[in-house]
Amino acid sequence: MQLVASDLSFSYPDLPVLDRVDLAVGPGARLGVVGENGTGKSTLLRLLAGELDPAGGSVRRDGSLAVVEQEMVVPDDLRVGDLVDASLGELRAVAARLQAETDDFDHESGDLARLGDLMAAAEHLAVWDADRRVDVALSRLGACRDRDRELATLSVGQRFRVRLACRLAERSDLLLLDEPTNHLDDAGLEFLTGELLAWRGGVVVVTHDRELLDDVATAILDLDPSVDGRPVLYGQPGYLAYRFAKNQALKKWRRRYRAERQRAEHLAQVLDRSYEGLSDEWRPPKGSQKHRRATRARQHVKSADRLAQKLEEQAVEVPVPPLELVFPDLVAMAPGWDPGEPVLDVRHPRVESVGSVLLDLPGTRIAVPPSGRLLVTGANGSGKSTLLRALAGSVGLARGTRTVIDGARVGAVEQEGAAVVPGSSGFDAFAREALDRLAAGSLDPEHLVPVAFLGLLSEEDLDRPLSELSAGQRRRFDLARALLTVPHVLLLDEPTNHLSIDLVDELTRALRITPAAVVVATHDRRMRAELADWPTLDLG
Structure with missing residues (x-):
């Protein structure tokens, strides 16, 4: 049994996705695949499974195959x-x-x-x-x-x-998994980890779950662009070893890029100065003979041309480094608020749907103060998502109360994401959301975050219809939409789902230091460990 991909490349009609990917997976090998949203992780699995034909290179499979995709239409x-x-x-x-x-x-x-x-x-x-x-x-x-x-x-x-x-x-013999931990609680994660460690065949797992990578991956393939444009295979097992090696490579890449930009700007200035004398008004010193004036002009032009050629030959093409999250400056309070008063307060919540009880917390009060923090945990079905929807006001309460301080802005990212309007681009949807909020009086024009500012999606991606974006890119857009109003309270339901591990690391650091209040419901073990000092509500 073996899975081998050689020099694998693939492009959609208007979008190159994978370029010169090499990998080999044999019995007992567990390859983790990581990368930014839209870098082709799910596409790679489809190529390995034979669902897509590569534009270049080849895939060889020996043995039986099982695939678990992210999305399932039935x-x-x-x-x-x-x-x-x-x-x-x-x-x-x-x-x-x-x-x-x-x-x-x-x-x-x-x-x-x-x-x-x-x-x-x-x-x-x-x-x-x-x-x-x-x-x-x-x-x-x-x-x-x-x-x-x-x-x-x-x-x-x-x-x-x-x-x-x-x-x-x-x-x-071969197991291909696309984000298998997205919908698992602790018990499910423990079972899956044990199954993968005992798997006798080969495993390829696309995942953002840093703990899973630490537990099972024997190597990590990173599809993010590198300085030479090719994916990088990190042969050392463990997330921390991979993280350290990649951070060092990114720092070096960004230093090279900044240095080359500075050098290019300096050389451009030198070149501009060398041509300054070549305008129509340029004249050599008075008293020069006519034929000598013409000769000196030609020499000046040739000297400037030689300099331009030399600068062009010395130029080093360094590609633009990957996007970084630019988390906006959120605020904790508005003028006139009492710092001792909760921004958001929900008491004794009970939520029902078609005769079934989705959440029932009698005697429970969830009071979120300015700059407050709350980590919500619990098994699947315990009501984490319903609680966050109750806090956001997107679901009605059969019992209990929800109070929001006057003028408070609440941003929320739900687990399954917002509905996508067919044909609507990211820019269109963001503008429509802003206009709707302005019309409803829930958006202060002075507090508005431009979507392109956040470093979550490139301008090219924002111009594309949302329906054409990957699940991870749509998740990034949901996060951008939650930050649109510069919220005083940010509610995040399973924020690591579908996001790249680089963005998860950046987001976790931002959530720890933002002045806004933050409520996070997550099954992600690494994120829970990093937020372990937050107050915790365990729904069981």
């Missing part, structure tokens, strides 16, 4: 049991062939080699244990175990966990 009538049956179909077929071969085997003339191969395949796939494995995986991942339940009635996270459980139970 027909209305597809049930949990259908997904289980599809995943275990090959294993059950091997078991059936072995049973039939064993029942009909002639000990005098039978093909022992064929029977041995079938028995080895059945043993490798543990076919007799497949249904138990999928039940265990569904249970440990917190997925729906009702095989008659239609997948369309489940949440995005629930559907993802069902499919992940099925793929893990297949025991394929």
